[in-house]
Structure formats: structure tokens, C-alpha cells
Amino acid sequence: MRKPNLLILGAGGVGGVTAHKAAQNAGAFGTITLASRTLAKAEAIAADVGARGHGTIEARQVDAQNQAELEALIGELDAAIVVNVATPYVNVAAMDACIGAGAHYIDTAVAEDEFVENVPAPWYGNFEWPRKPAFEGKALNAVLGMGFDPGVVNIFCAHAKKHLLDSIESIDIIDVNGGDHGRYFATNFDPDTNLREISEDVVFWEDGAFKTIPHHSRQMSVTLPVVGTHDVYSMGHDELHSLPRAFPEAKRIEFWMGFGERYLQVFNVLNTLGLLSSIPVEVDGVELAPVRMVKAVLPDPATLAEGYTGECCIGCDIVGMKDGERRRVLIYSTCDHEACYAEVGSQAISYTTGVPVMTAALLLARGEWDPQTMVNAEELDPDPFLALMPKLGISWSVMDLPVDGGWPGAGD
Ligand code: NDP
Numbered sequence: 001m002r003k004p005n006l007l008i009l010g011a012g013g014v015g016g017v018t019a020h021k022a023a024q025n026a027g028a029f030g031t032i033t034l035a036s037r038t039l040a041k042a043e044a045i046a047a048d049v050g051a052r053g054h055g056t057i058e059a060r061q062v063d064a065q066n067q068a069e070l071e072a073l074i075g076e077l078d079a080a081i082v083v084n085v086a087t088p089y090v091n092v093a094a095m096d097a098c099i100g101a102g103a104h105y106i107d108t109a110v111a112e113d114e115f116v117e118n119v120p121a122p123w124y125g126n127f128e129w130p131r132k133p134a135f136e137g138k139a140l141n142a143v144l145g146m147g148f149d150p151g152v153v154n155i156f157c158a159h160a161k162k163h164l165l166d167s168i169e170s171i172d173i174i175d176v177n178g179g180d181h182g183r184y185f186a187t188n189f190d191p192d193t194n195l196r197e198i199s200e201d202v203v204f205w206e207d208g209a210f211k212t213i214p215h216h217s218r219q220m221s222v223t224l225p226v227v228g229t230h231d232v233y234s235m236g237h238d239e240l241h242s243l244p245r246a247f248p249e250a251k252r253i254e255f256w257m258g259f260g261e262r263y264l265q266v267f268n269v270l271n272t273l274g275l276l277s278s279i280p281v282e283v284d285g286v287e288l289a290p291v292r293m294v295k296a297v298l299p300d301p302a303t304l305a306e307g308y309t310g311e312c313c314i315g316c317d318i319v320g321m322k323d324g325e326r327r328r329v330l331i332y333s334t335c336d337h338e339a340c341y342a343e344v345g346s347q348a349i350s351y352t353t354g355v356p357v358m359t360a361a362l363l364l365a366r367g368e369w370d371p372q373t374m375v376n377a378e379e380l381d382p383d384p385f386l387a388l389m390p391k392l393g394i395s396w397s398v399m400d401l402p403v404d405g406g407w408p409g410a411g412d
Contacts, residue, residue, distance in 0.1 A: 018358055029081075
């Protein structure tokens with residue numbers, strides 16, 4: 001069987017890691033191409049992949065938000081798998097281009113309308129799920145939200161259901177970055193997407209319905225392996241919009257993210273002034289979304305990698321029943337910023353997104369995942385994924401936690 005040609009979209013922090021991991025696993029693919037809006041950025045990554053001895057990839061220019069242009073590129077390259085790690089604004093055009101050209105599709109974030117805020121849940125119902133029949137009609141695979149969160153955490157939930165628990169009562173997804181990039185204020189991935197998801201109302205699942213509350217209005221303290229004790233805040237996040245379909249018995253599904261004091265201070269000032277809005281305002285005759293201006297002056301996430309120290313820990317705290325007893329498990333991974341930089345020149349947030357997306361691409365390339373339709377990650381068999389991901393650079397662990405809700409090591 002001919003090996004599939006791979007096309008990666010987006011030469012940012014995640015695109016860089018994805019390109020390195022693709023090149024390191026080149027045996028599974030035919031050609032590997034990284035295409036982005038700015039050709040020079042794709043060329044720089046391709047050069048770095050070669051310089052580190054990871055392999056050879058091609059660089060191309062494309063506006064992935066232009067469906068016709070992207071479809072033509074997919075056709076020209078004869079790409080069978082398209083990995084979209086650009087911005088969520090390109091998802092619609094990228095999905096439609098894949099359907100048109102007959103390519104499998106993987107992304108890492110739910111599609112967003114550029115100038116619309118606080119879209120009602122479930123977000124996947126707006127642009128992704130309506131395209132499921134088109135993928136299925138052509139027996140094409142579309143794996144949605146396949147970074148770490150969303151992505152691996154969805155797979156951790158599937159693993160818990162398959163191997164650890166007989167029934168699931170609650171799922172808390174917790175993401176703590178215990179690292180330090182040394183900048184006054186910066187976002188670890190695309191500022192536009194990151195600041196938008198933090199400033200929007202929080203959505204979580206409880207008692208059979210999506211609930212909405214103001215951002216940063218629910219807080220708790222957690223003590224996680226490696227990163228220790230942190231305050232985390234409930235936040236709306238992509239995975240909450242698909243997990244209730246797979247785990248309808250769960251009374252609550254919620255996402256929590258750690259924020260430092262400085263981050264919250266700056267965020268609150270920007271937000272209070274309206275500078276995080278995606279709704280354009282007119283400035284000297286020019287229409288501009290304020291968050292775009294903020295993005296333009298913040299550090300490029302890809303530039304944070306050098307000198308970034310510390311680790312991040314992301315996992316699922318899941319409570320349920322096992323053999324008639326209540327059980328609470330933490331399924332998690334940790335990742336070291338400095339180790340990522342040494343290996344592929346990235347920070348851990350990009351690394352923990354690029355590794356899973358390439359793990360999924362490899363499983364599609366080998367035919368180990370082949371749903372021939374559109375799926376969210378939790379709908380797939382977690383076993384081959386969790387066996388392969390450590391070989392690409394991210395291991396994972398399971399630990400039992402006290403069923404009373406406490407944290408081992410808290411207050412030490
Ligand atoms: P960056 O901003 O670093 O990179 C995005 C890249 O996409 C840039 O190179 C940009 O080009 C390119 N791009 C943007 N629009 C287009 C377009 N129309 N056509 C072609 N290329 C385009 O972001 P990250 O790499 O940090 O994040 C990438 C994606 O990963 C985002 O969607 C983010 O939401 C997602 N993500 C998911 C996570 C998860 O765990 N699931 C975690 C972290 C990120 P240019 O340089 O010209 O602007």
C-alpha cells in the first residue's frame with residue numbers, strides 16, 4: 001500500500017513540533033509538507049528540522065482560510081492526511097477543502113467565528129458536527145480536537161471508562177503550567193485564541209445540561225504531581241462540548257486551568273478596558289478587533305521557548321464506581337519546558353499539542369484508527385494511542401486519589 005502524503009497547516013509553535021515529529025517518523029508517510037500563511041516561517045522550521053537531523057520536509061505558502069487555494073494545494077501534493085495546527089478560524093475552509101479533495105483531517109481546536117463571542121454550547125454543533133455526513137459519505141476520517149486538551153484528556157476519559165471504572169460520576173480536567181518564561185505577560189499559544197477562551201463566559205456540564213457562569217468565578221486548589229499546589233479556575237474549553245455525549249452518566253464535567261497572580265492582574269486590566277474583545281472597533285477609519293492589536297504587541301508564543309523553565313501537568317481527575325466501590329483516579333502527563341527546547345526548540349505547551357496530533361496522524365497512516373467518519377477523540381479506541389504517544393515523547397501515568405476529594409501531599 002502506498003504511504004500517505006502528509007500536509008501540516010500552520011508554522012507556529014505547534015506546527016514546529018508537529019513538523020519535527022512528522023520528520024522523525026517519516027517512514028510512515030510519503031512526502032511531508034508544512035504550509036503556512038508566511039512562507040518564511042515554514043521555511044525556517046523546515047531548515048531547523050534538517051539542521052537537527054530529524055529528516056526532510058518541504059515548505060509551502062498557503063492561505064488555509066481560502067478553501068479553493070487549500071484544496072488545490074492538497075490536490076497538487078496528493079496529500080492524504082491534513083493536520084490543521086493553524087488557527088481555529090481556518091477550520092471551516094480546511095474541513096471543506098479536505099472533503100473536496102478527499103483527504104483525512106485532524107485539528108486541535110474547535111472552529112470559531114472570528115467576530116462572535118460567547119457562542120452557545122455545544123460549540124462542535126456549529127461548524128464541525130454538521131460536516132460529519134460529508135466526511136462519512138466519502139469514508140474519510142476527521143479527528144477533532146486532537147491536541148492535549150482537547151485531545152489526550154478526552155482519550156484519558158475513554159481509558160478510564162474502558163479500563164479503570166465501571167461507571168463515571170464526575171470528570172475534572174486540570175491543566176497547570178508550573179513553568180516560567182521570564183516575560184512580564186505572554187500567552188503560551190496563539191494569543192487571540194487563548195485570551196478569547198479565558199475572557200469568555202465559563203461553560204461546564206452539570207446534571208444533564210450546560211451551565212454558564214462568569215469567567216474566574218469558580219476556583220479550587222489542587223496538588224498535582226511535579227508541579228505541586230496551585231489555584232485553578234473553572235474555564236470553558238473545547239472538550240466540555242463533546243464529552244457529555246460520550247459520558248452522559250457523568251453528573252459533572254468541568255475544566256480547570258491554573259493562573260498565576262501576575263497573569264490575572266494583567267488579564268483583568270486588559271479585559272476591563274475592553275482590549276480583549278473580538279468585536280471590531282473603528283480606529284482612524286480602520287476596523288480592528290482590539291484583541292488583534294493586543295496579539296500584535298505580545299510575544300510570539302514560539303519565541304517563549306528559549307529559557308523557559310519548569311514543567312506542566314495536565315490530567316483528568318475522574319470519580320466513579322469500580323466493583324461496587326467508589327474510586328477516584330488521576331490520569332496525567334507532565335512535560336518539561338527545557339527538555340522540549342533541547343529536543344525540538346519548543347516550549348512544553350506547543351510540544352504537548354504537537355506530539356498528540358502527530359500520534360493521531362501516525363495511527364491514521366497505519367490504519368490503526370480508521371473510523372471513516374468524523375469523531376471526537378474519546379470516540380476512538382484509546383489503547384493504540386496511549387501505547388504510541390510515549391514513543392513520540394510524552395508518557396502518562398495513573399494514580400489513585402482519596403475519594404473524599406483531598407490531594408495527597410497538599411499542605412506539605
Ligand atoms: P501560533 O499563533 O504560534 O501559530 C499559528 C500559525 O498558523 C502561524 O504560523 C500562522 O501564520 C498560521 N496561520 C494562521 N492563519 C493561517 C491561514 N489562514 N493560513 C495558513 N496559515 C495560517 O499558534 P500555536 O502554534 O500556538 O497554536 C496552533 C493551534 O493549536 C491553534 O489553533 C491553537 O488553538 C491550537 N492549540 C491547541 C491546544 C490543545 O491542547 N488542543 C493547545 C495549544 C494550541 P502567521 O505566522 O503568518 O501568522
